[in-house]
Amino acid sequence: MTELFPLLLEGTLVTIRITCLAALLAAALALLAATAKMSTLRALRWIANIYIELFRGTSLMVQLFWLFFVLPLPPFNVSLTPYTVAVLGLGLNIGAYGAEVMRGALLSVPRGQIEAAIALSMAPLDRFFGIVLPQALANAIGPATNLLIELLKGSSLVSLITLADLTFRANQLVETTFRSAEIFSIALVIYFVLAQAINLSMHLLERRLNRGVMKVSV
Amino acid sequence: MPHSNINASSIKSAVIGDPILRLRGVSKRYDKLTVLDNLDMDIEANEKVAIIGPSGSGKSTLLRVLMMLEEIDDGVIELDGEPLTHMSVNGALVPASASHRSKGRRNIGMVFQNFNLFPHMTALQNVAQAPNKVLGLSQQEANKRASELLDMVGLSDKLAHFPSQLSGGQQQRVAIARALAMRPRVMLFDEVTSALDPELCGEVLNVIRRLGSEHQLTMLMVTHQMGFAREFADRVCFFSEGKIVEQGTPEALFGAPAHERTQAFLRAVTEAI
Amino acid sequence: MNGATLFDTQFALQIMPALLRAAVYTVGITIAGFALALVGGLVLALLRRSRSRLLSWPATGVIEFVRSTPLLIQLYFLFYVMPEFGLTLSALAAGTLGIALHYACYVAEVVRAGLNAVPRGQWEAASALSMSPWDVYRNIVLPQAIRPIVPALGNYLVAMFKDTPVLSAITVVELMLQAKNIGSQSFRYVEPITLAGLFFLIISIFVSLLVRKLEARLRLP
Numbered sequence: 001m002t003e004l005f006p007l008l009l010e011g012t013l014v015t016i017r018i019t020c021l022a023a024l025l026a027a028a029l030a031l032l033a034a035t036a037k038m039s040t041l042r043a044l045r046w047i048a049n050i051y052i053e054l055f056r057g058t059s060l061m062v063q064l065f066w067l068f069f070v071l072p073l074p075p076f077n078v079s080l081t082p083y084t085v086a087v088l089g090l091g092l093n094i095g096a097y098g099a100e101v102m103r104g105a106l107l108s109v110p111r112g113q114i115e116a117a118i119a120l121s122m123a124p125l126d127r128f129f130g131i132v133l134p135q136a137l138a139n140a141i142g143p144a145t146n147l148l149i150e151l152l153k154g155s156s157l158v159s160l161i162t163l164a165d166l167t168f169r170a171n172q173l174v175e176t177t178f179r180s181a182e183i184f185s186i187a188l189v190i191y192f193v194l195a196q197a198i199n200l201s202m203h204l205l206e207r208r209l210n211r212g213v214m215k216v217s218v
Numbered sequence: 219m220p221h222s223n224i225n226a227s228s229i230k231s232a233v234i235g236d237p238i239l240r241l242r243g244v245s246k247r248y249d250k251l252t253v254l255d256n257l258d259m260d261i262e263a264n265e266k267v268a269i270i271g272p273s274g275s276g277k278s279t280l281l282r283v284l285m286m287l288e289e290i291d292d293g294v295i296e297l298d299g300e301p302l303t304h305m306s307v308n309g310a311l312v313p314a315s316a317s318h319r320s321k322g323r324r325n326i327g328m329v330f331q332n333f334n335l336f337p338h339m340t341a342l343q344n345v346a347q348a349p350n351k352v353l354g355l356s357q358q359e360a361n362k363r364a365s366e367l368l369d370m371v372g373l374s375d376k377l378a379h380f381p382s383q384l385s386g387g388q389q390q391r392v393a394i395a396r397a398l399a400m401r402p403r404v405m406l407f408d409e410v411t412s413a414l415d416p417e418l419c420g421e422v423l424n425v426i427r428r429l430g431s432e433h434q435l436t437m438l439m440v441t442h443q444m445g446f447a448r449e450f451a452d453r454v455c456f457f458s459e460g461k462i463v464e465q466g467t468p469e470a471l472f473g474a475p476a477h478e479r480t481q482a483f484l485r486a487v488t489e490a491i
Numbered sequence: 492m493n494g495a496t497l498f499d500t501q502f503a504l505q506i507m508p509a510l511l512r513a514a515v516y517t518v519g520i521t522i523a524g525f526a527l528a529l530v531g532g533l534v535l536a537l538l539r540r541s542r543s544r545l546l547s548w549p550a551t552g553v554i555e556f557v558r559s560t561p562l563l564i565q566l567y568f569l570f571y572v573m574p575e576f577g578l579t580l581s582a583l584a585a586g587t588l589g590i591a592l593h594y595a596c597y598v599a600e601v602v603r604a605g606l607n608a609v610p611r612g613q614w615e616a617a618s619a620l621s622m623s624p625w626d627v628y629r630n631i632v633l634p635q636a637i638r639p640i641v642p643a644l645g646n647y648l649v650a651m652f653k654d655t656p657v658l659s660a661i662t663v664v665e666l667m668l669q670a671k672n673i674g675s676q677s678f679r680y681v682e683p684i685t686l687a688g689l690f691f692l693i694i695s696i697f698v699s700l701l702v703r704k705l706e707a708r709l710r711l712p
Contacts, residue, residue, distance in 0.1 A: 057692040061656035061667055066688060069671075069680045116334035116393075119285050120348035120400060121323040130351070134338045149559060156561035160660055167563055180572045188560045188568070195559035209338075 011169030025091030030098030532598025645702025
């Protein structure tokens, strides 16, 4: 059994890395798209809406396949490595869902907070980054945790575009050793542990963000 | 949009004895509903004005348009002889730009019914925030000013507390300190005790009382606290349906109200106690 | 300019029938899977709320475990591992069962939230009227629990539909795999995958609209 570990460990590390990178991309996209969607400029709202509806309305697998199979072909001729496709696809997909979570969180900050900041003559940027965003983030943690776990689970699909993540390695091992029950079970347990790690770290983050803040459900 | 037939030449420059706040023909409408109806009002420097009236009469809206949280549809508001809601461009009055409004706001402070303290900051940070970010004071100077103000409102031992750790009365006192930190000329109090349990009102009213007697401040208060208004205000205005129905000294208005609506309101309020 | 165009509409029309057939197949899998997920989810929710720890603990364990792990590996498990324990399923059966079980766990949590939201007083009033527990559930509690969770259930229906491509990994020829096959046979990937993507988009929008209509009809005056 122990000879299985090195390969599974490699796969796990790849899974962790792409999950983290895609999460960062998704967070950035979520914030950008949410603010764009609430902007006064119609063009920005349009772009944000198209991005959100497109990536939420289509399947993650379709998006990954499109990036992997279609992009290299003419007329795009853009060949990305499986690694890049994985991070990009996962990030874009979860970012679209994240945008709606972020928007809900931003809207859930009580209007009185903004009015108090205006009454104190605070500039719009100071208002947003100092008053609104910190409170919004505290409210967003709950749904964001679920999205991160979805990201982790979605990362298993990258095995189908030849990226050597945990699922890929598990498959590889099953094909060579035929010990499907053990290997898939171990893989499931590893994913489960990773999901709990996400739960725990988000919980700690929430505690830190929530010093003194009263939560509003998004 | 306010009419542009009001032009800059009709605005006098400030002279001692002129009112500090001047409202001329101010109207505010929400769709079909007129909330402020062609209001004319002069407020003298250091005057303490209590504004009373039934809900929906436009009292809070008056404060909100003074603070420019909402735009007026007609009329002009002047602070110290200078247009507040408008600015003069080439001799004509146009609606004020965002930066003009922002500068004007620094002279006015507002305390809200629901406190609106920033929950993710301590009391000290709440009060020091605007002086630091808006007035450009260094963090040290801002903190110093903040702790002095919090000391003045009786909360020197609560500097590091978060709003959720403070009672309603304490939170409102922090809110007062926060507004004062900008050293405004005019302070607006929007039903600041209405959200408080009765036994917590006293501490807030005491702070307001001391502010009035120890500092040079023009104060406008929308309030349901008739007793406090009677004792503290220089002038009481009774508002109804967007207009001032009657105004005068507390003795005059409470003692011998001339209008029937004023009488009816005061009757209803005293019966409720 | 060589003959390669971005989107060959002629070719697209050619492959439409095959894609449509696969789309219908996919919709069928989704409907069957969702029906199973609803039933399974309801059962799991009731088990989890049970006062008997013998019932509630395993139910909680299953729900949390299945929700936190990838559908893909769960499908591999059903298709490749189960035969070793004597349960041989066809790709279609394994796929439908797998996706149903996966989403049953989501449905279970939503149903549980819905049941928890029904005020305690309802249970008490019904019991005071000597209604049997079964009747209490059926006539009093469930109707009140279901209404507010319809939007969430609708979202999961759409989500399940968008997850059906994962079944292609265990050789179920649903819409995505069909598109991929067409692509590898004809060396033109743009049309099939884009069309497949469009199908998903259109059908999910359609179902979302249906769910919102249902929500409106169920709303109390």
